[in-house]
Amino acid sequence: MITLVTAAGIAVGGGVTAGASAPDADEWSTSWTQSQQRSSGLSPETFQNRSVRVVTRLTQGGSALRVRLQNQFGTAPLVVNATTAGLSAGGAAVRPESLRTVTFGGSPTVSVPAGGEVWSDPVNLATSAMDDLAVSFYLANPTRMMLHDLAGRTNYFSAAGGGNTTADTSGAGFPDTHGWTYLVSAVDVLGPDVAGTVVAYGSSVVDGVGADNCGTGCPPPAVFQRWTDTLARRVVDELPADRQVAVVNEGIAGTTAAPACGAGGLDGVSRLDRDVLALHRVRAVIYYYGTNDLANNCSAETILAAYRDTFARLRAAGIKVFVTPITPRPGYTAEQNARRAVVNDFVRAGGNCSGTCDGVFDFDAVLRDPNNPNSIYPPYDSGDGVHANIAGQSAIARSVPLDRLSRAARAARAARSARSAR
Numbered sequence: 001m002i003t004l005v006t007a008a009g010i011a012v013g014g015g016v017t018a019g020a021s022a023p024d025a026d027e028w029s030t031s032w033t034q035s036q037q038r039s040s041g042l043s044p045e046t047f048q049n050r051s052v053r054v055v056t057r058l059t060q061g062g063s064a065l066r067v068r069l070q071n072q073f074g075t076a077p078l079v080v081n082a083t084t085a086g087l088s089a090g091g092a093a094v095r096p097e098s099l100r101t102v103t104f105g106g107s108p109t110v111s112v113p114a115g116g117e118v119w120s121d122p123v124n125l126a127t128s129a130m131d132d133l134a135v136s137f138y139l140a141n142p143t144r145m146m147l148h149d150l151a152g153r154t155n156y157f158s159a160a161g162g163g164n165t166t167a168d169t170s171g172a173g174f175p176d177t178h179g180w181t182y183l184v185s186a187v188d189v190l191g192p193d194v195a196g197t198v199v200a201y202g203s204s205v206v207d208g209v210g211a212d213n214c215g216t217g218c219p220p221p222a223v224f225q226r227w228t229d230t231l232a233r234r235v236v237d238e239l240p241a242d243r244q245v246a247v248v249n250e251g252i253a254g255t256t257a258a259p260a261c262g263a264g265g266l267d268g269v270s271r272l273d274r275d276v277l278a279l280h281r282v283r284a285v286i287y288y289y290g291t292n293d294l295a296n297n298c299s300a301e302t303i304l305a306a307y308r309d310t311f312a313r314l315r316a317a318g319i320k321v322f323v324t325p326i327t328p329r330p331g332y333t334a335e336q337n338a339r340r341a342v343v344n345d346f347v348r349a350g351g352n353c354s355g356t357c358d359g360v361f362d363f364d365a366v367l368r369d370p371n372n373p374n375s376i377y378p379p380y381d382s383g384d385g386v387h388a389n390i391a392g393q394s395a396i397a398r399s400v401p402l403d404r405l406s407r408a409a410r411a412a413r414a415a416r417s418a419r420s421a422r
Contacts, residue, residue, distance in 0.1 A: 028066070029194040030279040031058040032133075032187040033248040034148040035271070036072045038264055043145045043182065051165040052145075053136040053156040053174045054184045055088050057224060059232040060246040061127035062189030067102060067135055069110070070117040070185040072274065073146050077113045080183070081140045084166040085123055088132035092156040092171030099169055100125050102135075117185070127189060129236045129244070135184050136166040136174075148181040150253060152208050153223040155181060188280055189246075195409040196283030197246040199276050200228045201268065205288050205327060205363070206251025210387030225390045230397035235405070243406040245283065250275045257289035258306035261298035269306050277317055283409035284320040286361060286400070287311075290343055291326050291386070300342035307346075311356045320408035321357040323347050325364040330375050330385040337374055359404060366399045367392055 071078040083102035086094035103121045104110035156174035158165045165173030200206045208226035232247035255263040268289045293303045311321050325344035369377045380392030
C-alpha cells in the first residue's frame, strides 16, 4: 500500500502522519534539521532504481525517533518505496543491530506531493546525544528530489541502477558520495529529558559557510565545525542532564530577512512557519539575518520591519528570541554600513532589540577587527571577508551563554504547561 500525503502533511488512506497522532506528542523534540532550498535545491540528476543514505548528527537523543521527508519545492509527487534508519558505523556503514524499517501510516511506501511533507511513524531506536543517524531511502521510479546544498558532511548513493540497498549495513551498497542532503529535512527524538529545541535561523553565517576552512597549511578540516555544531557539543559537555537542549541549524546561504530584499521566497519571513514553527518543542531561536539584505541595497527600515514581524510571530508562539547584530562585510558601501549601524543599534538597544526580542548574542562583537570594525578579525576570516573560519566559528560558539538557552527552554516549557492547565 502507498500512503498518500497531502501538502499539509496529512496521510489519506493510512491514517494521519505520526507528527499529528503519535502518543506522547508533547515529548517529541526536533534534534536535527536542514532546510530545503528552491533556487539550487533540485537534484542535478534523476534517480531511478537507486538508494540514497543521508547521515544526520542528533544533538540530543531519546527512546525513539521519527523522520521528516519533504518535497517542499518539488513539481510532482515524490514516491519513496522503502526507508530505513540506523546508527552510523562510520562512512556509509550502519551498526547492524540498530537497523530499523521506517514506515509512514503503517506502510513502507509513501507518496509526498509537491509542496508536501510527512513525518514517519515512531521508530523504536534509542539514541544518545551526538549519535550519527543514517537514514536510507529507495526510489524505484524516475525521481528528482529537493536538497540542501551544504550538507557539511559526506552522504552516499548506491550505484546508478543499484536497486534497493537500504538494508545494507556494510556500506558496500553505497559506493558513491555527495555533499548534499536529500529529502530528509528533520529528525525528532522522544523523551522528557530534553528540555526542548534551540533553532539557529538565518543565512550563510548560520548555514556554516567557512566552517571547512582552518587556514594555510593546516590538515584537511574535520566535519561538524560550524558554530552550531560546537554549541551543541558545549551543551552536552557543560550543562547538567536536566538542562539539556537540542541545537538545530536552519540556515540557508544567500537568504534575506525581508521578502522584498530577495531570496526567492526563502527569506526569513516567508519560511518561518515551515522551518521553525513546524518543528517540535522549539523553545528558543538564535536569529541572524540582514547581511544579504544590505548587500541587495535594502533599507534599514525594510530590514527592521522584517525583524519585528518575525520576532512577534515567534514570541506569540511562546518562543524566546535571541538576535545577533549584523557582522562585518568589507564589500559594503559607506551607505550600507550606515544602514548596518541603524539595524545594529536597534538590536542592541536595551539588550532586547528595543523591546522586540528576549536578548542579544553579539556575533558582530566577536568577529569584527578591533582595528577595523567594518572587517572581520583576520585570524577569524575564512578568506572571503564575510564568513568565519573554524577558529571564528568556535569563537562564536563560545560566546553564546548556555545558561540563557537553558533558562529560555525551561521558561518556555513552564509557560506552555501553564497554558495547557488552564
